[in-house]
Amino acid sequence: MQEKMEKNVILLAIATLITISIGGLVQLVPLYALDSTIEEVEGMRPYSPLELAGRNIYVREGCYLCHSQMIRPFRDEIERYGKYSLAAESMYDHPFQWGSKRTGPDVARVGGKYSNDWHTAHMINPRSVVPESIMPGYPFMATTELSYDDAAEHLKTLSIVGVPYTSEQVASAVADVKAQATGEGDVDAMLARYPKAAVGDFDGNPDKLTELDAMIAYLQMLGRLVDYTNYKPEMDYR
Amino acid sequence: MAEPEKDALSGRETTGHEWDGLKELNTPLPRWWLWVLYATIVWAVAYTVVYPAWPTLSGYTKGMIDYSSRGELAKNLAAVKQSRSSWINRFEESSVSEIAADNDLLTYAMAGGRAVFAENCAPCHAAAGSGSVGYPSLADDDWLWGGKVDDIYTSIRYGIRSDHDDARVSDMPAFGADELLNAQQVADVTAHVMSLSGGSAANAAGATVFEDECAACHGEDGTGNRELGAPNLADAIWLNGSGVDAVNAQVKNPKHGVMPAWVDRLDDVSVKQVSVYVHSLGGGQ
Secondary structure, three states: OHHHHHHOHHHHHHHHHHHHHHHHHHHHHHHHHOHHHOOOOEOOOOOOHHHHHHHHHHHHOOHHHOOOOOOOOOHHHHHHHOOOOOHHHHOOOOOOOOOOOOOOOOOOOOOOOOOHHHHHHHHHOHHHOOOOOOOOOOOHHHHOEOOOOOHHHHHHHHHHOOOOOOHHHHHOHHHHHHHHHHOOOOHHHHHHHOOOOOOOOOOOOOOOOEHHHHHHHHHHHOOOOOEOOOOOHHHHOO | OOOOOEOOOOOOEEEEEEEOOEEEEOOOOOHHHHHHHHHHHHHHHHHHHHOOOOEOOOOEOOOOOOOOHHHHHHHHHHHHHHHOHHHHHHHHHOOHHHHHHOHHHHHHHHHHHHHHHHHHOHHHHOHHHOOEOOEOOOOOOOOOOOOOHHHHHHHHHHOEOOOOOOOEOOOOOOOOOOOOOOHHHHHHHHHHHHHHOOOOOOOHHHHHHHHHHHHHHHOOOOOOEOOOOEOOOOOOOOOOOOOHHHHHHHHHOOOOOOEOOOOOOOOHHHHHHHHHHHHHHOOOO
């Protein structure tokens, strides 16, 4: 048997693949099957279409290469960034943005930490507010119009992989983008669909709905959805 | 099993494997290496017994010592709190003005407050609170909302124009953009504002506009009102930029600084510490 394997590269490859797959499956499959993997929390909802557009820009620009979105349960991390991240907080993420490199700080709970003005200045030129920053500037986001006619398609695609968008949410996706980014239109209906969404002109330029509006809408919601008032952490010790 | 074949030249055993007439000498792994391997296997099995490991139908095996990383963190935090209890408790029980008056607590507050400030506040208020356009300096004695340590504590806890219900709020009207004043009146009142700090000659028309439209918030003499966060316009310190153009822009279409609320982000002891730290930075009152 060993002799055969050693001499036949294809057999060797197949056997290696089988061995590694067993290891991988044993680690991964139970996590999908276990009810206890994702905590039961109040307040989590899928992204609003504008936040989702911002999130897509976050992925497109590779922000995850410098920023993690995963506060681990260590004292130094929670003292700096806030409560540790729950699995529930990324249950609607496809793909998740946990990241593995922190050139910049973790942003899992950056929502509400800064004003929209600050984010605008910081995204256009980080050194205008943080002189020692090594983050690149993204000035083009402030001038590039957001393309969002396909907002409904994005929601539909995510619902195929299990994000519970309702048909109502899909149908009103484009209107919801506008309502959230301008504060005009049916804002109440948008907020009923996406509670706690930040509303308004985010980048200080009300004439244009830009990529920066979407980016800041996304950053401002990060880490703010879960309602911790009734949450009992000791139920989810693991 | 047949006797292992010996290599004629070296006299060592071969593995019996042959490639194109070449045979491999049997060079076993060093004994110590093998033992280390066995030891790691035993370690791994023991680990799965002691720590949470195997999935079951309804959950997973919890292990013998009931370990969880989140539980461990909670214990760790409780232990830290315990070890600090001698002064943490006093912070919890004391008001910020009591802390500022107590030399002992002041020392702790300065050290803790400096760390909190560097992480959370410096991105806006700059290192050591020196500020920049739109972000007030916290190191001078010019305060928008009040420089007593209790005022500072309130500003920090609930923020200014933040989304917290108890935030400090007040909005200067957009006199230009909403056409409350015409262009001439805007120019006049701007000139009057500039004259308040000695930058230009008095402007009688502007002074009248100021009295009618601005004095309610900024005061008759333009020295501001801390109840409303209306800045002093009669000094050389400007929040939203100095010079005629900046003042003109503010009258036409005012900026409204937003400062986040920290009550839900930082624990109360940290907020108290950073309040006392800010109070000490420059002109605490």
